[in-house]
Amino acid sequence: MAAGDTATAGGEVRRRLADSPGRYLRHAQVLWRASRRWTALTTLLVLLDAAVRTLLMIMIGWFAGSVAAAVRAGAPASDAEQVWTSLVAVAAVLLLGPVLQSLKAVTAARCSAAYLAYVLDLLAEAGVGPRGIGHLDSPGPAGRLRAVADATKDWSFLMGIDSTWSVLTSRLAALGALVLLLPWRWWVPLLVAATFVVLSYVFLGWISLAFDRLLQTTGDQRRRAGYLRGLMLGTETAKEVRLFGLADWLGETYRSTWTEAMTGLWRARQHGLGPVLGACLAVAAATGGALIMIGTDVVAGAVTLGGAVMLAQAVLRLQQFGQLGNLSSALTRTTSTLNALAELRRDLGLPAVRTLPGSARPAGSDRGPAAVRLDGVSFGYPSRGTLALDGVSLDIPAGQSVAVVGSNGAGKSTMIKLLCGLYRPDRGAVRVDGADPAADESARSRVAVIFQDFVRYHLPLRDNVRLDADDHDREVLQRALADAGGAGLLNRLDHGWDTVLSHAYDGGTDLSGGQWQRVALARALAAVADGAGVLILDEPTAALDVRAEAELFDRFLEVTRGVTTILVSHRLSSVRHADRIVVLADAADDDRGIVEDGTHQELLARGGRYAAMFRLQARRFARDDSGEDPR
Numbered sequence: 153m154a155a156g157d158t159a160t161a162g163g164e165v166r167r168r169l170a171d172s173p174g175r176y177l178r179h180a181q182v183l184w185r186a187s188r189r190w191t192a193l194t195t196l197l198v199l200l201d202a203a204v205r206t207l208l209m210i211m212i213g214w215f216a217g218s219v220a221a222a223v224r225a226g227a228p229a230s231d232a233e234q235v236w237t238s239l240v241a242v243a244a245v246l247l248l249g250p251v252l253q254s255l256k257a258v259t260a261a262r263c264s265a266a267y268l269a270y271v272l273d274l275l276a277e278a279g280v281g282p283r284g285i286g287h288l289d290s291p292g293p294a295g296r297l298r299a300v301a302d303a304t305k306d307w308s309f310l311m312g313i314d315s316t317w318s319v320l321t322s323r324l325a326a327l328g329a330l331v332l333l334l335p336w337r338w339w340v341p342l343l344v345a346a347t348f349v350v351l352s353y354v355f356l357g358w359i360s361l362a363f364d365r366l367l368q369t370t371g372d373q374r375r376r377a378g379y380l381r382g383l384m385l386g387t388e389t390a391k392e393v394r395l396f397g398l399a400d401w402l403g404e405t406y407r408s409t410w411t412e413a414m415t416g417l418w419r420a421r422q423h424g425l426g427p428v429l430g431a432c433l434a435v436a437a438a439t440g441g442a443l444i445m446i447g448t449d450v451v452a453g454a455v456t457l458g459g460a461v462m463l464a465q466a467v468l469r470l471q472q473f474g475q476l477g478n479l480s481s482a483l484t485r486t487t488s489t490l491n492a493l494a495e496l497r498r499d500l501g502l503p504a505v506r507t508l509p510g511s512a513r514p515a516g517s518d519r520g521p522a523a524v525r526l527d528g529v530s531f532g533y534p535s536r537g538t539l540a541l542d543g544v545s546l547d548i549p550a551g552q553s554v555a556v557v558g559s560n561g562a563g564k565s566t567m568i569k570l571l572c573g574l575y576r577p578d579r580g581a582v583r584v585d586g587a588d589p590a591a592d593e594s595a596r597s598r599v600a601v602i603f604q605d606f607v608r609y610h611l612p613l614r615d616n617v618r619l620d621a622d623d624h625d626r627e628v629l630q631r632a633l634a635d636a637g638g639a640g641l642l643n644r645l646d647h648g649w650d651t652v653l654s655h656a657y658d659g660g661t662d663l664s665g666g667q668w669q670r671v672a673l674a675r676a677l678a679a680v681a682d683g684a685g686v687l688i689l690d691e692p693t694a695a696l697d698v699r700a701e702a703e704l705f706d707r708f709l710e711v712t713r714g715v716t717t718i719l720v721s722h723r724l725s726s727v728r729h730a731d732r733i734v735v736l737a738d739a740a741d742d743d744r745g746i747v748e749d750g751t752h753q754e755l756l757a758r759g760g761r762y763a764a765m766f767r768l769q770a771r772r773f774a775r776d777d778s779g780e781d782p783r
């Protein structure tokens with residue numbers, strides 16, 4: 153292990169020690185915000201439980217003193233009565249403990265549920281809160297977000313929230329013991345408690361260093377290992393893994409990736425071990441010394457036997473100022489996760505642990521078709537050095553249908569994402585009805601889009617067409633599905649609109665690629681009925697055969713007549729009936745941007761790129777199918 157590594161690890165441990173009170177404060181803040189009522193009630197029960205534990209030490213001391221006095225007196229008589237009374241008192245206090253703990257378990261579970269829900273809100277806001285999706289493309293924030301999301305899924309995160317109350321009860325009970333010991337020799341309990349506190353902080357700093365590394369540095373490798381494991385065991389990959397004999401290679405690569413990821417973590421743990429061992433020795437010396445002093449006082453007659461029993465219990469209880477095994481480890485893990493989330497949120501410009509007031513998507517206003525404009529737009533993805541779009545300008549009047557065509561990687565989908573406000577252009581402006589969709593939520597809500605990788609929700613058909621549909625929407629859904637060519641599909645589903653579109657559910661079913669695309673189209677058409685002013689289809693029909701896609705696009709242009717529509721497709725015969733066709737050239741080409749713009753006939757007559765691409769495809773189609781007239 154390099155000396156520099158050790159120094160860095162030591163520095164990190166010290167930094168964690170310094171900011172650890174802040175972590176617990178933030179944790180308390182989240183508990184309080186998540187549920188004031190249950191947090192207040194649980195705190196009250198914790199206080200009572202700690203008081204009962206302190207009382208128990210006094211009662212046991214009293215009982216031991218009574219037994220000693222009775223033995224000294226040699227006869228039962230009046231002293232025996234004291235023994236019985238103290239015994240009943242001990243039993244009563246012993247009974248109170250479990251009652252309080254049971255009540256606490258009930259209220260603590262409510263706190264944990266509320267805390268988890270609150271953290272999921274914070275997490276979701278970190279994912280969808282910032283405008284656009286640029287932060288999800290940058291490996292840094294996206295990786296951190298995934299690491300935190302994974303950590304909150306782990307059972308130990310929930311266990312850490314639950315542990316809060318046990319840790320607090322133990323600390324308060326230790327405080328009670330300290331108070332009992334002060335009148336005896338005030339400096340002894342303070343010294344013992346101080347050694348435990350130091351041990352606890354050194355230990356927590358040490359393990360939180362490991363957890364933080366787990367969340368930050370090892371994220372990519374662990375994710376890769378998890379991915380490889382998924383490939384080995386997943387049902388979707390089972391066919392290829394067997395057919396190509398990949399099992400051995402996957403197993404070996406998984407093992408080496410996992411070991412590589414964890415080696416850093418194991419090293420980090422070794423680095424901070426020295427101070428932890430030192431603190432353990434200090435604790436043993438201080439506790440042992442205190443117990444010897446109690447014994448000496450008893451022998452000297454300065455303390456009674458009952459008093460000594462109480463003091464000894466109190467000294468031992470001071471260890472609850474220290475490390476509490478799995479309880480404090482779990483709590484530290486949870487606070488580390490919360491800390492990582494708070495830092496990520498801050499970096500994304502969000503408040504650390506407060507959710508912003510709800511930003512409900514504005515209902516699509518019924519303002520008719522929207523005009524779209526791109527003005528000298530240039531854009532490059534954060535993770536790439538080159539531009540995906542360079543100086544693109546396009547004006548689409550309200551109500552026009554436009555097809556965007558171009559070679560792979562020309563930037564068609566990027567242009568669509570800019571139009572939806574998912575990214576901001578580096579240069580130039582994007583406008584939907586005069587407003588910037590990346591900044592103005594109502595402009596963004598005017599755009600309805602179905603991407604090639606549209607989401608296949610494992611939910612009923614109804615929700616797949618419109619997520620918040622109710623009975624009043626039945627007609628809109630019916631029409632949207634019929635217009636998308638999916639009426640037949642509805643008849644084939646056992647539970648009609650209620651059929652879950654996944655075979656993983658009872659009564660559910662899977663759809664073919666083409667059927668899914670019709671459902672996605674129905675979703676887009678339902679959005680128009682909701683008031684969307686621009687409708688975009690970015691190649692969601694690639695799984696349909698050529699004829700089916702052409703028919704669907706024709707039908708689509710028919711039913712959306714008067715709506716501004718943008719179609720992206722590689723099959724030029726499918727989009728030739730659009731009012732206008734624009735050809736986008738790759739940003740790396742000399743003649744980049746929109747290089748051709750006109751109707752199908754105009755572009756064919758021009759004899760440029762479009763005409764060449766169209767004829768090539770038509771010839772191939774004619775060879776395969778001998779039925780299509782290129783004009």
Ligand SMILES: Nc1ncnc2c1ncn2[C@@H]1O[C@H](COP(=O)(O)OP(=O)(O)OP(=O)(O)O)[C@@H](O)[C@H]1O
Binds near residue numbers: 534536540560
């Ligand atoms: N999220 C991303 N991060 C980094 N680069 C990206 C991302 N998405 C696309 N690109 C790159 O931007 C360029 C334009 O991609 P885009 O998907 O817009 O092209 P396209 O014209 O839609 O291509 P296709 O016809 O193959 O779908 C490509 O070089 C692509 O590799």
